[in-house]
Amino acid sequence: MFTNELPAHQDYLQHFRVSPCTGPCIEGCMHYHEGELPRRLPTKDANGEWSYKPYLCKFPKPCRYQNSCTFAHTKEEVYYHPLVYKTKKCSYMLNNGICTRYGIHCPYSHDDYLRTPNGENKPSVEVAFDLATFKTLPCSSQAIHDKKTCHFYHHYGDMRRNPYLFRYAPVKCPNVIEVDKTGPRKECHIGQICNKAHNKVEIYYHPATYKQARCKYQDCNVKGVCSFLHEGEEKNIEKKPLQEKNIFEDTGNIDWEKEAKMLAMKSKILTNLLEQAQKKNKEYLTFNCHYCSENVGIVVYQCGHLGCSSCATERFCIICGISANKITSIRKPLISYI
Known part of the structure; x- marks a missing residue:
């Protein structure tokens, strides 16, 4: 299955943490030890699909699907999955040839060579x-x-x-x-x-x-x-x-695909901003006078309706007709009489 891989990559993809350590254990041991979960060897079905995906399972441990689960159960099943292993450059430095973050078994590449998930071993494009x-x-x-x-x-x-x-x-x-x-x-x-x-x-x-x-x-x-x-x-x-560019000038040098993506992104952002502004405007209008709908309400009747200084002249609410001898000022936390 991994015949097109480099020998070192083939060894990790097929054997890393798959079988138990039988001792004596040496530094940089490839096998799993007591207390560690084994790494399932990923295989492909007739449709070319891997037996599990390189994403961590979200079910609580132990997973009820066990070995038949289509998601990874350990970080090793993610890092050393054929779709992930050595496909990206490591962002950490080497110290005497050993990764300062992941150690001797670093799953990322420390040179310009990157694997491709299909095993063709062509340099991947970042x-x-x-x-x-x-x-x-x-x-x-x-x-x-x-x-x-x-x-x-x-x-x-x-x-x-x-x-x-x-x-x-x-x-x-x-x-x-x-x-x-x-x-x-x-x-x-x-x-x-x-x-x-x-x-x-x-x-x-x-x-x-x-x-x-x-x-x-x-x-x-x-x-x-x-x-x-x-x-x-x-x-x-x-x-x-x-x-801002004038797209009707120097049209011969324009990357139209990039321009279209930028315009689509800008349109989406402006649409979101417009929706936010409309929402805020709608919220603001809820504080307007319930009677004239123009002036900002500065008084609140006991029934809950708002009134402005021009409309709030009666001892009862014009909307619901409920008698309200007292109104509360929004601007001042005081109760005043009409």
Whole structure:
């Protein structure tokens, strides 16, 4: 099944953590030990489908489907799955030829050679880094991977607005406080149209700050997507977001497919902003006077209806007719009489 693989890759795909260790155990043992779950050897059916996918099973352990489950039960079943093993570059450095993060059995590649999941062993093509779209779209991968170097966002603090669609400066917004994975403790009330950055990703990967200063880490583990300069790299000459293009000029040099994707993305974003604005406007209108629907309600009848200073002249509600000798001012937390 793995005859087209390199000998070292074939050995890991077929034997790593599949059988128990019978001793004497040596450093870098390929077998599983007491207390560890064995790794199921993935096989293909008649339709070419793998016996299980490289995604962790969500059922509580032990899984009721046991070995017939179509999802991985251990991290080893994910990392050393034929669809995952050595298909991506490792973001961690080597120390005496050993990965500083995953050790001697690192499932990622430390050279320019990358496996392809179909076993043809042709160099796989990685997603090209794009400053405009980096971390602007959600990640759809369910496999275990390095989220720091992934070009897509995974949580609120990792999300970034496209600086070419949204005109914001690489300055921290004072309205946002302590952004993390779950979101900000205090969110900016202006939203996506705010002209300031809402997290560190929007600051570091802004055209005005990207690749302007040198990285302070000699062994940077995100070198491929690091926003700082490394040896051999030049400063980013693009200091500000590109201006709007006239698509009817210089049409011979335009990448129409890319332009169409950008316009579709911008249309979707503007549609979402319009829906948010309409929702806020609808919420605002609920505070208008129930009688004239024009002035902002400043008094609340005991029945719950709002009235403005011009309409609230009766001792009973005009809407429901309920007698209400008292009304409460929204502006002042006091109860006043009509």
